[in-house]
Amino acid sequence: MSVGAEVAAGVGSGAGAAVAADEAFARDWQGWQDRRLAAAGAPHGPASLTLTFWFADDTPQSVPGLPGQWAAEGERLVATGFAPGEVRFADGADATAPLVLDATTGDVHAGERILRRFERDGVPALRIFDPAAEGRTSLRGIAAFDPDPAWRLEARFEPDPRARTIELADGYQKETETSGSIVFTRDGVERRLTGTLRPDGISVVFGDTTNGDESYGFRFLTVGLPDADGATVIDFNRAFLPPCAFSDQFVCPLPTPENRLPVAIRAGERLTVRE
Template sequence: MMKKYSYYLLLLAGIYLLPAFTFNDTAYEEQIQQWHQKRIESLKAESGWLNLAGLFWLDEGKNTFGGDSKNNVVFPADKSNPFLGEIWLDKGKVILKASPDAAVFNGDEPVTELDIFPDEKPVTLKHKSLRWFIIKRGDKYAVRLRDLESEYLKGFTGIERYPVQEKWLVKARFEATTGKKVSITDITGRTADQESPGTLIFSVNGKEYRLDAVGSTKNLFIIFADQTNKKETYGAGRFLYTSVEEDGTAWLDFNKSINPPCAFSPFATCPLPPKQNKLALAVSAGEKRYGDHE
């Protein structure tokens, strides 16, 4: 799977995977605060989730785009020229043809015609405060739009969290598997069987729990739900990242449980927890509910 969710992993792994440590109240809390500050910076960055401004599924063939409501892909009228050009989808190939006066740029270079989805490596284009690129979900293609002057970005004031607690830094046993698939559905309703390197087995208050991970042993991606989702945390679950130690164990630091991108924007396409990752446990750690994007 991880072609589908590699974007999440590449963007987030460097922030959320930190070395294991021996617990010390003050040092650990300081480390969590530093990690959280990087988390906030990543959300507010140009590549972060707070500036998402649109998600537009492309039809096969010609898709006109710009600020005029007559276009197939309608950008914010106050941020875009009425007609910027055409985006052509031809059996997985995506070509942008800009109108002569569109002021569409690839970096500092004006664009007239460009393959904007070569080898699943999307090109980011810009016009005024807008940025956009192509994403692929299953066999569908869409324009993901960002606005560097987004109201979601301007209105962001931080994320409420539970107090840091030692009890939620949990040592897990990693049970490796070969050829295992995990069925994951995203919020658009698309389901895919994703490769899983194994399962994390851990105990809280003497009771054993299990979480299936995707990704790799160096970068395990866990999508989980728990009983706090009902009222205190994001209703569709949260994310957690970790890695496998040389001795076959892994730290599950639930103090680093994070909201998925869909908590911050209605334009994200997030994976949902597989049914086996819905814990009969209230994980009162990490990020609490943010916003109304359920």
């Protein structure tokens, strides 16, 4: 083989490897997207949430669409006045009144609906997940930007644990502990995102200039845990819609001011697609 042929073969081989890598990247991303849609549209997934009902005091009251009366006792919920068979536990056993829902009870069922206790700063709420919810039955997909390896960036984590006041989607403000900053460079500009260390990664809530037009008002992202030197990778292709994109009954955290990036992040999930 001539030198020229060897060079050509080498170039072709390198180009082929790059194409194969891009195809594998796209397949992996598509698998993630398929799992995301399946989870969002599951019978009791985020798109099925029809109500988050807050209890301001211990006065028994009716919850729309549910049997009996419901009241708060501290952080617990107590249900009374329902007939046998109207409420049951996850194993199928009938619940009897008074039914107490606390941090150990788990979900209960009313017909096909799941009832789940939710608590925020000591104030309990009852959430209803209904497979027949319009938000679920009308969900057809999740629109996303095309996967692009260029949005998978080397990054470093700089610890800086501190308490911050985070605003939630319903206007409520909550004190939350954040862990530090993820630092990355894109187009020659260094940028930072505040995140919180979780067992499975660094949780980030961020906004960018695509929000409100090309994408939802903000998005979530989980960044891989850093190594001993703080190195990690931030892959914006895995930016995903918060639960409140599927139901306005969620109270998602909004991005902190420093997490509103002044650039367009055209990667990851964009919007829900509905019938």
